[in-house]
Amino acid sequence: MTIRAVVFDFGGVLFDWSPHHLYRQLIPGDQERQWFLDDICTQAWNTEQDAGRTLAEATHSLIAAYPQHEALIRAYYERWHEMLRGPLAGGVAILEDLHEANVPLFGLTNWSAETFPYARANYPFLQYFRNIVVSGEVKLIKPDPAIYRVSLDQVRAHLPDIQPEEVVFIDDVAENANAATALGWRGIHHVSPEQTRRELQALGVSV
Incomplete structure (x- = not known):
């Protein structure tokens, strides 16, 4: 046919597109950066935004869970264009x-x-x-x-x-x-x- x-x-x-394009600038160590993207700003978390959750809600909920990583979490969407x-x-x-x-x-x-x-x-x-x-x-x-x-x-x-x-x-x-x-x-x-x-x-x- x-x-x-x-x-x-x-x-x-x-x-x-890859979060690593941004986070190489923010977390120089390969192992530390991989841990952050595997355990904090995960692909599963990002997928929730792809499915319709707002960026504000996603960011707020993750900072509430991991306040010690607030600056790195905020960077994910504030500097998202650097991942592309x-x-x-x-x-x-x-x-x-x-x-x-x-x-x-x-x-x-x-x-x-x-x-x-x-x-x-x-x-x-x-x-x-x-x-x-x-x-x-x-x-x-x-x-x-x-x-x-x-x-x-x-x-x-x-x-x-x-x-x-x-x-x-x-x-x-x-x-x-x-x-x-x-x-x-x-x-x-x-x-x-x-x-x-x-x-x-x-x-x-x-x-």
Whole structure:
């Protein structure tokens, strides 16, 4: 079946985002920094904001639990933009090639509703997307099947008769790609731009 739309995850595919980019400046020691990000400002804590919790509430609750780390905790969102190093050239090149080929493009990202506007304002390639589903805006998060249904509804707003198997979803997290596959999409686990290109080509997508 012909692929009629491609949906992109953002972090790890199009964007180089990592708390380490900021905290290397604040906690020079590798072990101390890793401990802080594993035990205080954890990925699970950040995911709650991606799922819709406000940055203010998240910061307040964590400072209440770990007041001795207040300055480092506040830095997480006060200097969040320093975690976003920039675009990943290989992933963006795929996006641009698909755009040039007039393939309908959509986004599906786990991202805070409060920090995503920074990306919109600073990365023009996001204009290639016909729609972007941001987890923090819809208060659902991958790999919950419900957020994929929201995304498919947005795709169908542009391509009303499209079927799940005509949609490719690219994500650097295997669980998220597999969740799309389980719903009938063509999930691609993004491990490198070269591998993703090969998988798209195997599906008949010119890229």
